[in-house]
Amino acid sequence: MDKTQSYIQTNKDRFLNELIDLLKIPSISADPAYSKDVHATADAVAESLRKAGADVVEVCPTAGYPIVYGEKIINPELPTVLVYGHYDVQPADPIELWDSPPFEPVIKKTAIHPEGAIFARGACDDKGQMYMHVKAFEAMVASGELSCNVKFMIEGEEEVGSSNLAIFVKENKEKLKADVILVSDTGILSNDTPSITTGLRGLSYVEVEVTGPNRDLHSGLYGGAVANPVNILCQMIASLHDENNHITIPGFYDKVDELSRDERDEMGRAPFSHEKYCEALDIADTHGEKGYTTMERASIRPTLDVNGIWGGYTGEGAKTVIASKAYAKISMRLVPRQVSDEITELFQKHFESIAPKSVKVKVKPHHGGEAAVTPIDSEEYKAASMAMEKGFGKKPIPIRSGGSIPIVALFEKELGLKTMLMGFGLDSDAIHSPNEHYGVFNYFKGIETIPYFYHYYSELKK
Amino acid sequence: MDKTQSYIQTNKDRFLNELIDLLKIPSISADPAYSKDVHATADAVAESLRKAGADVVEVCPTAGYPIVYGEKIINPELPTVLVYGHYDVQPADPIELWDSPPFEPVIKKTAIHPEGAIFARGACDDKGQMYMHVKAFEAMVASGELSCNVKFMIEGEEEVGSSNLAIFVKENKEKLKADVILVSDTGILSNDTPSITTGLRGLSYVEVEVTGPNRDLHSGLYGGAVANPVNILCQMIASLHDENNHITIPGFYDKVDELSRDERDEMGRAPFSHEKYCEALDIADTHGEKGYTTMERASIRPTLDVNGIWGGYTGEGAKTVIASKAYAKISMRLVPRQVSDEITELFQKHFESIAPKSVKVKVKPHHGGEAAVTPIDSEEYKAASMAMEKGFGKKPIPIRSGGSIPIVALFEKELGLKTMLMGFGLDSDAIHSPNEHYGVFNYFKGIETIPYFYHYYSELKK
Structure with a gap:
């Protein structure tokens, strides 16, 4: 050549x-x-x-x-x-x-x-x-x-x-x-x-919309009495992980295969420095699912991340408003055998089920892949x-x-x-x-x- | 006249x-x-x-x-x-x-x-x-x-x-x-x-900033391994209320006086229809602190509401990113004897204390009043x-x-x-x-x- x-x-x-x-x-x-x-x-x-x-x-x-x-x-x-x-x-x-x-x-x-x-x-x-x-x-x-x-x-x-x-x-x-x-x-x-x-990894990407009151409200007059869609969205998102950073959506892990100790050991041979990793990102520590290394969390384990969130007043200064709506874009990385459409459906069902009666929730699937x-x-x-x-x-x-x-x-x-x-x-x-x-x-x-x-x-x- | x-x-x-x-x-x-x-x-x-x-x-x-x-x-x-x-x-x-x-x-x-x-x-x-x-x-x-x-x-x-x-x-x-x-x-x-x-009611208004990695990251390569500031912010905000919608900031209620039964009964005489209230806002139910009526929640009780939240990709379509930063504007309505500056300080101290090691948190007080x-x-x-x-x-x-x-x-x-x-x-x-x-x-x-x-x-x- x-x-x-x-x-x-x-x-x-x-x-x-x-x-x-x-x-x-x-x-x-x-x-x-x-x-x-x-x-x-x-x-x-x-x-x-x-x-x-x-x-x-x-x-x-x-x-x-x-x-x-x-x-x-x-x-x-x-x-x-x-x-x-x-x-x-x-x-x-x-x-x-x-x-x-x-x-x-x-x-x-x-x-x-x-x-x-x-x-x-x-x-x-x-x-x-x-x-x-x-x-x-x-x-x-x-x-x-x-x-x-x-x-x-x-x-x-x-x-x-x-x-x-x-x-x-x-x-x-x-x-x-x-x-x-x-x-x-x-x-x-x-x-x-x-x-x-x-x-x-595979992917399931959704956009969620939480609607509270039919219009933006003054937080003084209504605060405390009406569900605030931003607070509710935060609570719903927070509840998608447990204290060990496992994802809480029922059925989410059903098709996730545990790798053998040997396979994990083989993976562990790739050069990796926790210190350099944190230094490059300027973070004091990594963060993820209990029981797995950083490289495992980023490759062989499924995840759930908010890719974007917005709602209420985001301009300069202070505005005392309760927004009518709050939104988030959420993606899940999937591992072999998890099926994107199935995960999207599990997410949708679960997210709708955890919404309190005081708000309405819409889940819009974006795209996915295996x-x-x-x-x-x-x-x-x-x-x-x-x-x-x-x-x-x-x-x-x-x-x-x-x-x-x-x-x-x-x-x-x-x-x-x-x-x-x-x-x-x-x-x-x-x-x-x-x-x-x-x-x-x-x-x-x-x-x-x-x-x-x-x-x-x-x-x-x- | x-x-x-x-x-x-x-x-x-x-x-x-x-x-x-x-x-x-x-x-x-x-x-x-x-x-x-x-x-x-x-x-x-x-x-x-x-x-x-x-x-x-x-x-x-x-x-x-x-x-x-x-x-x-x-x-x-x-x-x-x-x-x-x-x-x-x-x-x-x-x-x-x-x-x-x-x-x-x-x-x-x-x-x-x-x-x-x-x-x-x-x-x-x-x-x-x-x-x-x-x-x-x-x-x-x-x-x-x-x-x-x-x-x-x-x-x-x-x-x-x-x-x-x-x-x-x-x-x-x-x-x-x-x-x-x-x-x-x-x-x-x-x-x-x-x-x-x-x-x-009085007011304490703050803006919070949660910083994870030093730049936006690809959620496929880093998802699951690095703290996502939006997810963390959601968790931190969610934790500010307990399951009864009481605010969890230590000391928050120390100066809140309970009104007497008589006073609350007197207030309860103002005409109020739960049905009409919900209808006017197009909500299926109200939402608030356990043990209080809607009107009490909106007047004699202190509150904590997110007035705005933003972070990550919020444009059209899907972007698989882990944002470097996430923000929220949060206001607390206060009742007599609660001091705005004291509450702001309690919030700041608490919010900083609940941040995981994997992120940095800034709390910027906006304005307040008694x-x-x-x-x-x-x-x-x-x-x-x-x-x-x-x-x-x-x-x-x-x-x-x-x-x-x-x-x-x-x-x-x-x-x-x-x-x-x-x-x-x-x-x-x-x-x-x-x-x-x-x-x-x-x-x-x-x-x-x-x-x-x-x-x-x-x-x-x-």
Whole structure:
């Protein structure tokens, strides 16, 4: 793969500038105000695939944002890699906490990234990681070293639940036929410690609304006599965990498998410093379910977190009001065998049942997805592991992640394909947060490593 | 007082139009963006006092918004009435729930107000009620029937804690010398059932901030392992009430006097229908401290209410984030003998003590004030009662209110003066809420009734 690697070295500046251009388009799928930009991003991705050497490129319309499809079939006898990624990004707020505007990318050096990191919304999640595949593909085509057929499926609704992707996949099984799905939307432990994500948590996301009186009330005249929806919502949320931080929703743990002592011990071998973890987050202590380590709490155990809460007066100064309504967005991370729709239903039933008579409660399901686990004895895992070892000079550690990529379970169900999660981000990249960034090192390490995956995968499939 | 009453009847249209003009200025004291408007309102009030016949009118600067002072001393031998009111208003949000713009007053008929009500922020609280005094004064001066000296003190920071009024009062004791303070910033039970507020609750208002990690985190990667400030804030708030809705802050009830059975029975005679109360608010049930009736909970018992809460993602759609910070505004209504500063300190100490080690907590006191009680055997109460009886044709009922006018305790302490609360609003006026309004009937009933107070008060003081 020398020609490929040398092509990459020669074109580094252009590869970086092209990513920066892509990051300038605010493709926020959650906010309809950015609809035009999301569409423009889809077109830009399609154009980049064409230029990279794809023979077929389509911007496939859906009921929501389009899916960019591209392919290059060099020989039907060879294995086919289906690359999945997403071109949409998370909202940028709280905007005031960004040190530079989220859609005006800048490269700055940091302690972790002495070679610089690209600061922009989507730099890591997932424009930067998705674009590595486009550039690796370009390099392999240009150097004549492409050893597999390639298909691309880049969607624009990952951050809002991928509901149209599910329909697209179901309706295009023939078109999407492949041997494996390759995704970079996860991370490595550190730039010195490569790792591969072998497990993902599922997700159930709901929005709740608690209504008390039919209008905002003066807290002096009504305070103490009328249920305050904010207080009630707090009580209801508080009651969802017990004193050991177990979730109290009846049936919630019914399908949660306890890992064996051996498996937990194996996981425990990943390097972890409680002190450094707390220091990096500026917290005095971690906090979670009794009986589990921090890494276990963040990967093999299900969770319930409030992602947003609002109600009453939130402006400057003081207003003595009892709000008519209070709201919260709540998500639950799920582990293998927990079914997203079932958990959503259990939540809804329970949350409605604990509401006092003095308020009304609505639960609105947002989106969900199932957990997934990748076996480490598969050809795709071996290929990924060898590619990472070649790229980093070190054998990667297999780890279970706490995040969710719900489409992984979908791909397995609909296409019968395993998904290989070969991501290059870092925990510190602040994805979904202000000042999201992606190391320049990581971007190029990804572009350099991906061709090795194709190489080893085609070797192993011979 | 026939000449005064006939002057009022002749000038009704003008009196209404002048109030409407005053309501057009958005004098929101809590939001610095409206600073110019608050100042403009002070000038407009000063001008109206000059026109009404005040001999001295001053717009007195303070460290915040000015206090409008006016006086007419007709004879040093006669008793002096000091009128207090405020020209600032509450913020208008949630603005989207207003049926008409909050600062474009319109008169609309409602079931309770067949003669129409003025819909605007401040229509009742307190521009409308304050302005009744200016117009009653004008009528008495114009008709030569003013029987007392009059002083006006109209402030612009009532909705944000009156901290500069306190300084002004302390520094101007001679100027403010009077026999009684007269205020219209409360209400009556209904337009058929006049009443006078004889008790007010005190207030302690704080803002709390809970900080978890130093930045927003991805809830998949960190969920379950790191304290989520929103969940923690909910737990902390929930724990402030026990299962009987008693407040759990140690020492909170130490100075709360239990009323005697007789007093509670007397209060219980005020007409009250649980069914109608719930119907008016569209709630299935009331909610409050065990062992007390709805009216007791809203008047003689202290409370703790969240007035606003916010944290995390509150925009459209779903964002899987663990916020770095969560906030709440919390107010406590206090009863006689509870001291606002002491309660604020108890709250602060307790709230900090219940925070888990995994978060940091800040408590910022906003403003406070003490509770007050008016004896019903005083000359001012008798004069007010007789005036209301003359105005409404029915003897008013003395009632304890749940609201707070912290300056009442201040006036007693600094000026040695009792405050007579003769308000004309209704519970349904939606003060502090969207669609605040004030009955045209109530506005004129106030203007007509106030001169009788001056009349009877000067008679009783002879």
